[in-house]
Amino acid sequence: MKTLLFALKGFETMEFSVFVDVLGWARNDYGYDVPVVTCGFQKEVTSTFNVPILVDKTIEEINSNDYDALAIPGGFEEFGFYEEAYDERFLNLIREFDKQQKIIATICVAALPLGKSGVLTGRKATTYHLRDAYRQKQLKEFNVDVRNEPIAVDKNIITSYCPETAAGVAFKLLEKLTSIEQMEVVKQAMGFK
Structure with a gap:
C-alpha cells in the first residue's frame, strides 16, 4: 500500500x-506494508521556513498506477506554496488519483488544490x-x-483544519491503508492514546 x-x-x-x-512506525515496528515515496517538482524542495529536503522522485517520474494513496501537506502562500499547488501538472495528478478512487490525504490548505x-x-x-476562515x-x-x-472524510478524500490535525490525518490514512485495529496499535505505541 504505497x-x-x-x-x-x-x-x-x-x-x-x-x-x-x-507510516514509518507502522513499517519499522510492526512490519506493515506501507512504504512512502517522497516527491516534488524538483529534487530539492524548500519548506515554509526555508528548510530544504531532498525527495525521492520528481513529478515527471510519477505514474499514479504505482501508488495507493497521495498525501499532501499544506504550506504558506508567502513561501510560494500555491505556485506549485495550482500547477496544472499537480492538479492532473490529483484528478488521476481520485479517478482511480485512491486515497488522498491533505492537511490544512492542501485541500485548496483539490478544490x-x-x-x-x-x-x-x-x-x-482561523483568521476569519478566509x-x-x-x-x-x-x-x-x-x-x-x-477532519472531514468524503469517501477516498481526507481533509483537515490546520497543523494541529496533522497526526489525526496521518492516522486516518494509516487506517484506510491497513485497518482500524492496526492503526490503533501504532497510535498507542506512539503515545497518542
Whole structure:
C-alpha cells in the first residue's frame, strides 16, 4: 500500500513529517506494508521556513498506477506554496488519483488544490479555519460543501483544519491503508492514546 508524499514548494515541515513518522512506525515496528515515496517538482524542495529536503522522485517520474494513496501537506502562500499547488501538472495528478478512487490525504490548505482540480465539487471537505476562515471561503468558491470540523472524510478524500490535525490525518490514512485495529496499535505505541 504505497503512499506518494508530495512536497510542494513552501510546504510545512510538521505536516510533511507526520506522514513519514506515522507510516514509518507502522513499517519499522510492526512490519506493515506501507512504504512512502517522497516527491516534488524538483529534487530539492524548500519548506515554509526555508528548510530544504531532498525527495525521492520528481513529478515527471510519477505514474499514479504505482501508488495507493497521495498525501499532501499544506504550506504558506508567502513561501510560494500555491505556485506549485495550482500547477496544472499537480492538479492532473490529483484528478488521476481520485479517478482511480485512491486515497488522498491533505492537511490544512492542501485541500485548496483539490478544490481547484474539481475533485471536491459537491463533496464535503475542510481547510484552515482561523483568521476569519478566509481559506474555507476560498474552498467554498470551488463548489465544495465546506465543513467547519477538524477532519472531514468524503469517501477516498481526507481533509483537515490546520497543523494541529496533522497526526489525526496521518492516522486516518494509516487506517484506510491497513485497518482500524492496526492503526490503533501504532497510535498507542506512539503515545497518542
